[in-house]
Amino acid sequence: MTSIADLPAVERLPYDIARIRRDFPILKREVASGAHLVYLDNAATSQRPVQVLAEITRFYRDHNANIHRAVHTLSVEATELYEQARSKVARFIGAADPREIIFTRNTTESINLVAHAWARKFLKPGDEVVVSEIEHHSNIVPWQMLRDERGITLKYIPMLPDGTLDLDAAQSIITERTRLVSITAMSNALGTIVPLDVITARAKAVGALVLVDGAQSVPHMPVDVQALGVDFLAFSGHKMLAPFGIGVLWGRLPLLDSMDPFMGGGDMISTVSMERSTWADVPAKFEAGTPNVGDAVALGAAVDYLTALGMDEVRRHEREITDYALRRLADVPGVTIFGVPDADRRGGVISFELEGVHPHDIGQVLDTRGVAIRTGHHCAQPVMLALNVPATARASFYIYNTTAEVDALASGLEEVARFFGVK
Amino acid sequence: MTSIADLPAVERLPYDIARIRRDFPILKREVASGAHLVYLDNAATSQRPVQVLAEITRFYRDHNANIHRAVHTLSVEATELYEQARSKVARFIGAADPREIIFTRNTTESINLVAHAWARKFLKPGDEVVVSEIEHHSNIVPWQMLRDERGITLKYIPMLPDGTLDLDAAQSIITERTRLVSITAMSNALGTIVPLDVITARAKAVGALVLVDGAQSVPHMPVDVQALGVDFLAFSGHKMLAPFGIGVLWGRLPLLDSMDPFMGGGDMISTVSMERSTWADVPAKFEAGTPNVGDAVALGAAVDYLTALGMDEVRRHEREITDYALRRLADVPGVTIFGVPDADRRGGVISFELEGVHPHDIGQVLDTRGVAIRTGHHCAQPVMLALNVPATARASFYIYNTTAEVDALASGLEEVARFFGVK
């Protein structure tokens, strides 16, 4: 295992948006109408830079082999690359030890892993798990399934009308019976940044663990698990320049050690006999079967790319774009923006409606102008229910987006209004 | 969803080994010693042809987006490519309906999915699951975990000294209490091809379901699920020219419909409220969270590649290589080959020992000659126990291997014997 200290340092690059955009050839694409792509669906998935794509090809063309301590050259190289990627991810989120990084498919699997390997082992009927009303379905459904199977109680911190959490209510909802608070760092539907410090302080005061759904925070802002003082962090590679199919669960080492495995199979065992098996140490214990070596290595490259930009700069850039977009969209007649109107308290995600036009139609018309946004419930139906809308339109930004693209969105919305005869 | 009938036909190509090898640039690699790579670790993972690598890059560079019915162009394209890959896989294994194809990470996850979503729902204490002594750990450990959690009984069809299954014993081990027979189509440790027809006939006679671990059969021989008459089939993309990180569970549609979900999260739901959720239809019900779209699309390309060669030709080629290797290695003094000495009854996998030399040392010396084999227990410790060896050396073949490479292995083994002073 490559130690974090042995990793090569990543050289910091200036935040040059023109250079960044050149790394993403898909941004030069045209859609059917001939319009240029304006990709504003980054909360769903990011685009991938050539550096990451080159890493995938390089891995398969030069080093591809299964890992697991084989003796031949390719396998030794593949193993080294895989473990180096683990260390890069550990460094990226400030983990103390690379063994705290479990490679999964995505955020969803990371959360399900905790629901199975930790919660099903340690929780008893009557124990409480607390989530919030603004969670992604991935941080609701696994706990509902656990509730229905094991009789735990599932509670929600409510959302206020402005899309933030009711922190006063949180104080009384998190009780001595709470064993886990599983909470998003940033809402993918509204962009709300959750004050993790407040939630974590209360959780720690009652002795509960904290799982952070970092699907929208790790790609977009500096995250340091030790500074956060939480216990688990889940996130997805595909939202942070890496390929689909690779995600991460970070957990504190003693905690991971105390857990049972999730899936059984090759590589997660120490010994197997027909009668019984014993488990490997973490992280292998949680990585049953052949892992996604290629995409893990590519995640390492993605993390290097972001590190070179600097996550503080990534956040600064997105805050600027968001601030601009909040003001620009508010000027479009008929547009209502959901959530806090303050770029300091939200990430680069803007959900909105246009009076008299269904989100699906907004998205369709924008698409003919090359502007890619998402419409629907964004896997956050409780938020839609609370806002009393069937769906919203959502624009979301990343490192390569520009204010010119925000303008394209805004003028597109003006065209939508005209087209549908909105007065 | 692309229907199977709408897929473009794949043109059959002649089996031209020189052309095939050109598609795998890694085969031209050298190892540290300067020797050319002779890749004989295909049972662990295959190499990937340029066609598959190009498909990955093309997907990310031209069509990358998250799927799930979004309205913008990229997402529509990505969704189509993903569903087309599902249909290609369905056609490849003779499935009746693309909805019967669930994308997973690998064989291991596919089997765990059945152990959770089917077995934990339908099996009661005292019900029996039958596996065999020659299974990969991936088809043992999930059932041991189920046994320890739910009190089912786990039984093994024993292995005979020649590495085949004791089919007489199977008749009495599979009983009226047997609910599932989970069996490999081909042993990755010994190459034994299991007579699935015999096992399936007995299972059906007692009303048990049959799960086939096809990790070593689907890549290497024609497989038709309807002709087999089984209920589930699990396999991994990475052993059949596709990237890591994508696997398949095939199941009969009514059976999949009857099952509970495995993991909870986005995209596997129909509706979510804070109180309760309802599930999407298959296959979405079993694909929680953002799927590995890129690698699924690449699996489609891999399946096209194999289809163009023809799986009958793939099997013919491997049978020839295996037949040659069985005879060639038997001539090397000190070599003992495990398993049936008959290429008609085994796949392209040869486990052996060299008297007086530990497998690890065999692998090491061969590696300096560029010959990549695997040494160890091959995730089949019960087989090692039955053979009474701590480990074996294993050479395994695929579409690009040649008899010249078998010669390189054989002369490498002669060098090993000389080096360690084996008389």
Add this chain to the structure above:
Amino acid sequence: MAESGLLEDLYREIILDHYRQPRNRNAAIEPTCSADGANPLCGDQVRVDVALVDGVIEAISFSGQGCSISQASASMMTEYAKGRTAAEALHGVEAFQQMMLTGVAPDIEGFDDIASLVGVAKFAARVKCASLGWKTLAQALAEGGGTVTTDDGSR
């Protein structure tokens, strides 16, 4: 503008007309059978009420919310169905689905407005929207009514 052609292909004027002024929407009728339809990922919802007398659709009403395509298509569906026998109406449902599949407007009586939806066939994601009202009608006419969804789980 380059994109206008494409857009107007999808959103023909007659469609926007049905969207802005839906026919038979929330009509006061005395239904003999009904069904609900939903397109969960889009949020489209449609309810269809039918007054079936001696096998003839004497009156029909739809209600619900959703995108222009789903609402306009439901509106057109009610105009088509009204006054026809159940068998004729089901034949229309069939013809509509066929049009979505093939992208070719059928040359049948009563499909003049409806044929304007042919452009939807080019937009995979919208076919479900357009089909919702029609599928719900078929469900209402089928024994027992009930709920349909155009979400076939295939993403």
Add this chain to the structure above:
Amino acid sequence: MAESGLLEDLYREIILDHYRQPRNRNAAIEPTCSADGANPLCGDQVRVDVALVDGVIEAISFSGQGCSISQASASMMTEYAKGRTAAEALHGVEAFQQMMLTGVAPDIEGFDDIASLVGVAKFAARVKCASLGWKTLAQALAEGGGTVTTDDGSR
């Protein structure tokens, strides 16, 4: 041959000599402490028995099976440990691990044969084999003995 250099770097003659004629293997001693070590993925197994008298390793024996590197290294370990104090022996374990990490042979007394294992450091997969006997010795000397494994779960 091109590859010979590399191979002989790993398998120095002295290593093969210890492999073929292991020292202190299955020696008949009366142990005061013992430990078992295993390298599960390789199948290597080593047992170390130590007769510790007044802090000095009076006698030592190893048994087990495994690859040439693991067995030769265990053999050399016993030669090194015999006659030394427990503290000195643990110092040797430390020095050995350091050699595996850095790929540099330490210039300390008693390491002449052992230094031949320095080439192993270049072969990540073999470091665990070479370390097994040494880790097992340390475990035997630690209070209680027990079982060690060189499989740290990191693949």
